[in-house]
Amino acid sequence: MATASENNTNATRPQRQAKKRAAAAICELLGNAKKKRVVLGDLTNVSNDVAVSEIQKRKKVKLKKIDERSDPRLCGPYVSDIYEYLRAMEVLPGFLFLAQVVPSMRPLPDYVQRVQNDVDGNMRGVLVDWLVEVAEEYELVSETLYLCVAYIDRFLSLNVLCRQRLQLLGVAAMLIASKYEDIKPPQVQDLCYITDHTYSKEEIVNMEGDILMALKFELGAPTVKTFLRRFCRVGQEGVDTSDLQFEFLSCYLAELSLLDYYCVKFLPSLVAASVIFLARFMLSTKTHPWNSSLHQLTRYKPVDLKECILNIHDLYLRRRGPSLQAVRDKYKQHKSMLVARYSSGVGGTG
Numbered sequence: 001m002a003t004a005s006e007n008n009t010n011a012t013r014p015q016r017q018a019k020k021r022a023a024a025a026i027c028e029l030l031g032n033a034k035k036k037r038v039v040l041g042d043l044t045n046v047s048n049d050v051a052v053s054e055i056q057k058r059k060k061v062k063l064k065k066i067d068e069r070s071d072p073r074l075c076g077p078y079v080s081d082i083y084e085y086l087r088a089m090e091v092l093p094g095f096l097f098l099a100q101v102v103p104s105m106r107p108l109p110d111y112v113q114r115v116q117n118d119v120d121g122n123m124r125g126v127l128v129d130w131l132v133e134v135a136e137e138y139e140l141v142s143e144t145l146y147l148c149v150a151y152i153d154r155f156l157s158l159n160v161l162c163r164q165r166l167q168l169l170g171v172a173a174m175l176i177a178s179k180y181e182d183i184k185p186p187q188v189q190d191l192c193y194i195t196d197h198t199y200s201k202e203e204i205v206n207m208e209g210d211i212l213m214a215l216k217f218e219l220g221a222p223t224v225k226t227f228l229r230r231f232c233r234v235g236q237e238g239v240d241t242s243d244l245q246f247e248f249l250s251c252y253l254a255e256l257s258l259l260d261y262y263c264v265k266f267l268p269s270l271v272a273a274s275v276i277f278l279a280r281f282m283l284s285t286k287t288h289p290w291n292s293s294l295h296q297l298t299r300y301k302p303v304d305l306k307e308c309i310l311n312i313h314d315l316y317l318r319r320r321g322p323s324l325q326a327v328r329d330k331y332k333q334h335k336s337m338l339v340a341r342y343s344s345g346v347g348g349t350g
Contacts, residue, residue: 083230086222090267105221107153109265118162121261127152127170128259129324134171134194136330138186140178142251146223147177149258151211154221158214165207168199172207180219224254227272227298234293235276239284249339250279252331256315259324266308273298274308278316282342 092105108114112121128149135145151173155161161169171191178185186194188201212219232250236243253275257263263271273294280289290302314320331340 079230086226087269090222090269105154105218106267107150107264108157111153111157111264112261115157115160117160119156119166123163123166124152124156124261125259125324127166129326130167131170131174132255132258132326132330134174136326137194138178138190140174140185141181142255143223143225144174144177144181145255146225146258147180147219147221148174150221150223151176151215151219153264155211155214159210167195168203168207169211171195171199172204172211175204175208176211176219222268224257224268224271224275227269228254228275231272231276231294231298234297235280237293238287238291239280240286241283245337245339246279246283248331248337249283249342250275252327252336252339253278253312253316255327255330257312259327260311260315260320262311262320263308269298270300270305270308271312273300274305274312277302277305278309278312 089105112119112124131148132145134140135142135148148170152169155169155173171194175185175188175191188204191204192199192201228250232247235250236246239246254271257266257271257275266274276294276298277289280287295301311320328340330336332338
């Protein structure tokens, strides 16, 4: 007969399809109103000629007002300095400190070609897709997923890994990220269960240590989510839908970018800005997707974002990348306002 503690443990175990998907993952791993409407394939800096002149006239009044009405918990008086620091961190190269090499916060943009010989971009996509489902299963905050993927990419930029250990890397990175971000992270035995006991507790803990040593315990790197939170507050203005719809669509597009190895080469701030541009393009047919406030805030021009925007848009339309469902299923739910079912705004559907 099962004891009370065993019953409690069983009751907390996830009951959906993540366990089955874990086994499947292993198998797959192994084997403006008057402005002309912008066309995504023809982005230029024309709109920014107006934007720059407006910036000079306004002298940052717009963004100052936004910061002044901020929630005090968002540190309004310090937000500019914080943003400067985050932008510096995302491009910080590796350096020598007290005779120790501190690794870069950025993964190599071509680590699959330069470092790995048994892991490719499609395998990475399958792993991230499964980790999206794991994060949902244990109700982890979204920042955990972004950090987890960042740890995976940074580790794979430094260490050769065989495909049989790729899922182990994923769950160990998720464990570290959840400890960093979540109030109640999953236990090691939970992660053993979610992998159908493919890996033991000892293997997960050992991989956790390997990741921490490889990253020199530098765990607080800025992610797309870091910048998206602030960009959304400005990007929502002038859009014809609710703020919540805009936020969900932006988060959906950002999580799609996590699946694609090609997006590793883009800075997190650039991906976040591209997501805002694309979300505004899809939701508002009467205004230009970019304006002076967004240019001033992000410091990106439309032409700077073009490649990333087109890439994420192709992911949305399923024109590129592997056929992965976890992110789409997550944002097809009513609690996410069905944003994965929105029209793309350019003749396609999600």
